[in-house]
Amino acid sequence: MELQLLKCPGCGAKLPPPSSPNGILTCDYCGAMVSAKGAAVWPKPARPADDPPFAPDRPRVTVANTRYVLLGRLGRGDGSDVFLARRDSRLTELVVLKVARALDDKDLLAREYEVLEDLQRTDAQGAEYFTRLLPQPVARGTAKDPEGIARAALVYRWTSGFQHTFSEAREVYSDGIDPRAAVWMWKRALELLGFVHRAGYVHGAVLPPHLLLHPRDHGLMLVGWSSAVRHRSFQSLPSTSASHRDFYPDALWNGGVPTPETDVAMCARSITWVLGGDPATGAVPSRVPAPLAELLRAQHSGRSGLDVDAWSVKEQVSAAAQEAFGPPSYVPFTLPGWR
Numbered sequence: 083m084e085l086q087l088l089k090c091p092g093c094g095a096k097l098p099p100p101s102s103p104n105g106i107l108t109c110d111y112c113g114a115m116v117s118a119k120g121a122a123v124w125p126k127p128a129r130p131a132d133d134p135p136f137a138p139d140r141p142r143v144t145v146a147n148t149r150y151v152l153l154g155r156l157g158r159g160d161g162s163d164v165f166l167a168r169r170d171s172r173l174t175e176l177v178v179l180k181v182a183r184a185l186d187d188k189d190l191l192a193r194e195y196e197v198l199e200d201l202q203r204t205d206a207q208g209a210e211y212f213t214r215l216l217p218q219p220v221a222r223g224t225a226k227d228p229e230g231i232a233r234a235a236l237v238y239r240w241t242s243g244f245q246h247t248f249s250e251a252r253e254v255y256s257d258g259i260d261p262r263a264a265v266w267m268w269k270r271a272l273e274l275l276g277f278v279h280r281a282g283y284v285h286g287a288v289l290p291p292h293l294l295l296h297p298r299d300h301g302l303m304l305v306g307w308s309s310a311v312r313h314r315s316f317q318s319l320p321s322t323s324a325s326h327r328d329f330y331p332d333a334l335w336n337g338g339v340p341t342p343e344t345d346v347a348m349c350a351r352s353i354t355w356v357l358g359g360d361p362a363t364g365a366v367p368s369r370v371p372a373p374l375a376e377l378l379r380a381q382h383s384g385r386s387g388l389d390v391d392a393w394s395v396k397e398q399v400s401a402a403a404q405e406a407f408g409p410p411s412y413v414p415f416t417l418p419g420w421r
């Protein structure tokens with residue numbers, strides 16, 4: 083007897099052995115009907131049966147005509163709630179959904195989205211690599227809250243692994259993180275800032291809740307773009323975070339113009355803080371080796387008025403780390419959920 087492996091002509095799935103030589107098989111996957119000899123084929127139904135809805139008990143929101151299932155909260159910012167969501171369709175995708183709490187904040191969200199769209203189009207050096215470390219716009223519109231009020235909403239692509247901010251790292255390491263981990267965080271942040279500055283923007287809010295870490299890959303993303311301005315537009319910051327006053331150089335806080343130098347200074351203050359130090363003074367705990375402590379203090383003020391190049395500050399961080407720890411090596415850094 084000849085054995086024949088039957089494949090569904092509709093979708094290519096393997097079919098089970100027929101129970102009789104003249105039987106009719108129905109494909110479990112696409113519903114096509116096939117004779118046991120594999121010869122005569124009945125066309126598959128016009129549309130496959132609907133999938134059961136994904137997690138029907140979870141809330142749904144619609145933004146720009148696309149429906150999303152809310153999976154959980156990623157964070158709560160000064161002006162918005164940020165969720166992990168999933169496009170509610172067969173071909174799905176995980177996304178980040180950022181919804182403004184105050185109706186007045188719709189302009190800030192619109193500004194953030196436009197800046198990020200512009201940055202995705204830049205051809206500044208390293209764009210292909212660095213644009214993946216910024217939120218990638220998918221859609222914008224409004225989302226109705228449970229009371230039916232429409233709030234401004236942005237949808238970004240979800241980048242797996244980046245779910246802990248500096249703020250959360252400091253909660254886990256209440257006395258401050260290992261200085262060797264701070265070195266890779268500082269270098270990654272400066273590389274990314276260097277790219278952003280070359281693309282013609284200043285971030286304006288390099289704060290602990292805006293620095294997202296990938297602990298295993300030693301990666302870093304920069305979120306919270308609603309304060310970003312074009313470099314040399316001579317605009318003061320469109321918004322500030324009162325709870326992070328100590329992270330702003332004084333002149334910037336008092337209405338001065340954000341520059342690459344102020345971004346680099348805010349970055350140094352965030353590193354100082356995650357090390358267990360004081361962002362207002364630049365002082366760090368005594369376990370931070372002197373070359374790094376000195377460089378942090380030198381970068382902290384942000385008021386030289388000189389053109390600061392973040393990539394050359396990164397070279398200085400590498401040199402200070404070499405002096406403190408010798409040649410670079412991979413030192414594991416863990417956060418909850420990571421080994």
Ligand SMILES: Nc1ncnc2c1ncn2[C@@H]1O[C@H](COP(=O)(O)OP(=O)(O)OP(=O)(O)O)[C@@H](O)[C@H]1O
Pocket residue numbers: 156157158159160161162163164178190194217238241244245247287291292294305306307308309
């Ligand atoms: N793309 C993202 N991926 C993962 N988590 C994110 C992302 N964007 C934001 N979050 C989380 O949500 C929190 C709040 O986001 P964000 O800081 O952008 O909001 P905001 O402070 O209201 O906005 P802004 O600072 O631009 O006014 C972040 O601290 C972070 O925990």
